[in-house]
Amino acid sequence: MTSLDSRAPSVVRLAVDCMGGDHGPSTTLPACQAFLEKHPEAELLLVGLPDALAPAAAWPRCRLVPASEVVSMDDPVEVALRRKKDSSMRVAINQLKPDANGHAAAQACVSAGNTGALMAVARYVLKTLEGIDRPAIASVMPNESGGFTTVLDLGANVDCSAEHLLQFAVMGSALVAAVEGKASPTVGLLNIGEEVIKGSETIKRAGELLRAAAAAGQINFHGNVEGNDIFKGTTDLVVCDGFVGNVALKTAEGLASMISTIIRQEFSRNPLTKLAALLALPVLKRFKGRVDHRRLNGAALLGLRGLVFKSHGSADAFAFEQALNRAYDAARNRLLDRVHDQIIATLQSMPASADAADGGDAGDTAAIAAHAA
Amino acid sequence: MTSLDSRAPSVVRLAVDCMGGDHGPSTTLPACQAFLEKHPEAELLLVGLPDALAPAAAWPRCRLVPASEVVSMDDPVEVALRRKKDSSMRVAINQLKPDANGHAAAQACVSAGNTGALMAVARYVLKTLEGIDRPAIASVMPNESGGFTTVLDLGANVDCSAEHLLQFAVMGSALVAAVEGKASPTVGLLNIGEEVIKGSETIKRAGELLRAAAAAGQINFHGNVEGNDIFKGTTDLVVCDGFVGNVALKTAEGLASMISTIIRQEFSRNPLTKLAALLALPVLKRFKGRVDHRRLNGAALLGLRGLVFKSHGSADAFAFEQALNRAYDAARNRLLDRVHDQIIATLQSMPASADAADGGDAGDTAAIAAHAA
Numbered sequence: 001m002t003s004l005d006s007r008a009p010s011v012v013r014l015a016v017d018c019m020g021g022d023h024g025p026s027t028t029l030p031a032c033q034a035f036l037e038k039h040p041e042a043e044l045l046l047v048g049l050p051d052a053l054a055p056a057a058a059w060p061r062c063r064l065v066p067a068s069e070v071v072s073m074d075d076p077v078e079v080a081l082r083r084k085k086d087s088s089m090r091v092a093i094n095q096l097k098p099d100a101n102g103h104a105a106a107q108a109c110v111s112a113g114n115t116g117a118l119m120a121v122a123r124y125v126l127k128t129l130e131g132i133d134r135p136a137i138a139s140v141m142p143n144e145s146g147g148f149t150t151v152l153d154l155g156a157n158v159d160c161s162a163e164h165l166l167q168f169a170v171m172g173s174a175l176v177a178a179v180e181g182k183a184s185p186t187v188g189l190l191n192i193g194e195e196v197i198k199g200s201e202t203i204k205r206a207g208e209l210l211r212a213a214a215a216a217g218q219i220n221f222h223g224n225v226e227g228n229d230i231f232k233g234t235t236d237l238v239v240c241d242g243f244v245g246n247v248a249l250k251t252a253e254g255l256a257s258m259i260s261t262i263i264r265q266e267f268s269r270n271p272l273t274k275l276a277a278l279l280a281l282p283v284l285k286r287f288k289g290r291v292d293h294r295r296l297n298g299a300a301l302l303g304l305r306g307l308v309f310k311s312h313g314s315a316d317a318f319a320f321e322q323a324l325n326r327a328y329d330a331a332r333n334r335l336l337d338r339v340h341d342q343i344i345a346t347l348q349s350m351p352a353s354a355d356a357a358d359g360g361d362a363g364d365t366a367a368i369a370a371h372a373a
Numbered sequence: 374m375t376s377l378d379s380r381a382p383s384v385v386r387l388a389v390d391c392m393g394g395d396h397g398p399s400t401t402l403p404a405c406q407a408f409l410e411k412h413p414e415a416e417l418l419l420v421g422l423p424d425a426l427a428p429a430a431a432w433p434r435c436r437l438v439p440a441s442e443v444v445s446m447d448d449p450v451e452v453a454l455r456r457k458k459d460s461s462m463r464v465a466i467n468q469l470k471p472d473a474n475g476h477a478a479a480q481a482c483v484s485a486g487n488t489g490a491l492m493a494v495a496r497y498v499l500k501t502l503e504g505i506d507r508p509a510i511a512s513v514m515p516n517e518s519g520g521f522t523t524v525l526d527l528g529a530n531v532d533c534s535a536e537h538l539l540q541f542a543v544m545g546s547a548l549v550a551a552v553e554g555k556a557s558p559t560v561g562l563l564n565i566g567e568e569v570i571k572g573s574e575t576i577k578r579a580g581e582l583l584r585a586a587a588a589a590g591q592i593n594f595h596g597n598v599e600g601n602d603i604f605k606g607t608t609d610l611v612v613c614d615g616f617v618g619n620v621a622l623k624t625a626e627g628l629a630s631m632i633s634t635i636i637r638q639e640f641s642r643n644p645l646t647k648l649a650a651l652l653a654l655p656v657l658k659r660f661k662g663r664v665d666h667r668r669l670n671g672a673a674l675l676g677l678r679g680l681v682f683k684s685h686g687s688a689d690a691f692a693f694e695q696a697l698n699r700a701y702d703a704a705r706n707r708l709l710d711r712v713h714d715q716i717i718a719t720l721q722s723m724p725a726s727a728d729a730a731d732g733g734d735a736g737d738t739a740a741i742a743a744h745a746a
Binding site: 142143144155158159190192199200226227228229230231232240242243244246247248249250251252253254255256257258259261262263266267269272273275276277279280282283286287290291 | 660
């Protein structure tokens with residue numbers, strides 16, 4: 001296999017942590033096989049314990065990359081980071097590091113391993129991009145208009161400054177542009193009902209920064225949005241801190257699970273309702289298809305010097321394949337360059353006044369802008 | 374009508390802001406009528422513009438209380454508070470203020486008016502209870518076990534200290550005990566996936582305070598919960614700051630709305646699916662009944678020296694009647710006394726070490742405990 005120019009990949013090569021997730025190779029390998037069949041121009045680096053990868057030894061457009069350890073789903077971050085230096089997760093991420101000539105073995109990496117470990121190892125191995133303080137986790141949720149809403153951060157950062165939220169908006173915009181092909185995605189700042197309170201000081205200042213970035217032509221800022229706007233599809237992108245984003249995501253998962261349980265219970269109540277279920281089956285199947293979260297599997301870890309995608313730990317082969325698809329689309333559409341270019345352009349374009357505001361966080365942007373200039 | 378002993382009401386009297394909400398008297402009056410029919414021992418003070426209340430002039434167990442102004446759904450808090458001093462909202466809340474003998478005209482108040490105005494006016498008129506820094510908004514969500522999960526705060530407080538979260542836990546426990554008759558409701562602290570990060574410093578310290586309160590026998594603390602636990606029904610009560618709670622609530626509303634739209638769309642796709650809908654109608658009705666948020670209408674404003682319940686602004690007569698029911702149950706079960714007694718007992722029982730922790734918030738509890746002692 002030849003090295004690839006990371007700027008315009010004619011062949012896209014993904015590094016896959018085949019050991020991660022609840023099911024490991026029994027799920028990841030079939031997903032890889034299905035993915036390869038559908039993407040004749042893609043190549044995979046399959047990373048894992050050699051024995052576990054043996055079934056894939058003869059697959060075309062694949063190379064097996066051995067690792068001697070596995071990060072388990074409940075390994076603390078410290079264990080993943082300091083003790084398991086030859087884990088399949090870490091070796092997969094290593095494939096994204098450019099060599100002396102600036103060429104990396106793979107353009108993106110996919111793992112279903114535990115989120116905390118993946119973020120920590122990726123951050124340690126790859127470092128953050130110029131102009132980014134903190135990487136964020138972005139994922140998509142379905143919306144009423146039939147499209148998707150991208151939300152970040154979903155849990156990487158508990159406390160975020162206004163500057164972090166601006167960085168999330170820029171990175172998220174680059175993601176939506178790259179993966180969904182929208183030239184100028186709309187950005188919403190997650191806030192709460194205006195009639196109650198207009199948000200914290202951080203949120204208000206984030207609004208100012210986002211308006212300034214929009215005025216400079218860097219992002220397409222819609223304004224504040226509320227939790228329900230995620231599913232309405234009011235904006236392409238919703239930006240929030242990781243605590244709020246994680247609660248919103250988990251709350252939605254909980255409600256979806258409850259509703260599907262209730263539908264099942266009600267349709268299996270008695271012979272008559274079971275008959276109704278039989279007759280309604282095509283409709284229920286279509287409904288299920290439209291709200292199937294497996295289709296949307298694959299969260300992006302944004303802000304790193306490499307494209308890392310996180311699959312849900314419980315993903316089945318179909319879901320894991322979707323995560324591979326998302327990583328593939330991101331790599332093919334040069335997401336890494338887009339994020340890099342857009343964050344630098346945004347910071348350079350921001351008026352000095354945006355940095356001159358009072359408050360402890362204000363220095364961050366100034367420092368980054370100075371660094372970027 | 375005779376004055377009532379607020380400690381053991383034999384007759385429960387509610388003050389109703391009949392002008393509030395999107396629909397005003399056309400909704401609130403039929404709801405009041407239905408409520409009165411079902412509660413022969415209840416009395417209502419109907420507050421509003423005299424003309425609007427005319428249809429209720431001859432109703433039994435009712436008294437009309439005139440007000441000359443109405444707080445509109447988009448009136449800023451300042452307008453409601455300073456300019457409309459004879460609004461139906463304010464006059465209704467006034468009914469909760471005890472006279473020189475300690476007797477109030479009503480034991481609870483219900484309004485569908487705008488949340489920010491209602492909270493501000495209620496706080497101004499009634500003041501907060503001893504030991505409470507900030508009132509909170511509590512409401513219930515359905516859960517998978519067929520019961521309800523009470524969540525607070527849902528938007529009254531953007532930034533909360535650990536001490537505030539403790540107060541929410543105590544007030545919420547009193548609410549669940551009073552309204553649902555659970556002697557020792559379980560309390561969960563809303564947090565995010567442990568594998569990512571274990572929450573902010575505030576959340577960690579709140580966990581310590583909640584454990585201390587549990588050790589002192591004041592609350593039944595389960596531990597951290599995540600967003601999905603709200604709908605799983607892992608705990609009776611979920612405590613969080615108002616920003617997070619509001620986002621969780623609105624996110625759930627948005628998802629529920631999207632799912633019902635999709636179900637409708639899929640069942641009305643063609644003649645065959647419409648037939649399936651007809652056959653599945655009893656099942657769909659039961660499903661709708663189980664997830665019908667109107668049943669759960671009526672949020673409690675907790676921590677005030679009076680029981681104020683907030684109906685959803687868009688509530689129909691059925692939903693508004695549920696808010697009346699919740700207020701009635703709370704008054705009948707002496708929620709105000711319960712909150713008062715439990716917060717004082719908790720603060721007095723907390724070990725001094727809980728107050729001695731570092732950090733700016735720690736002084737709060739010490740001051741309150743000193744005040745309460």
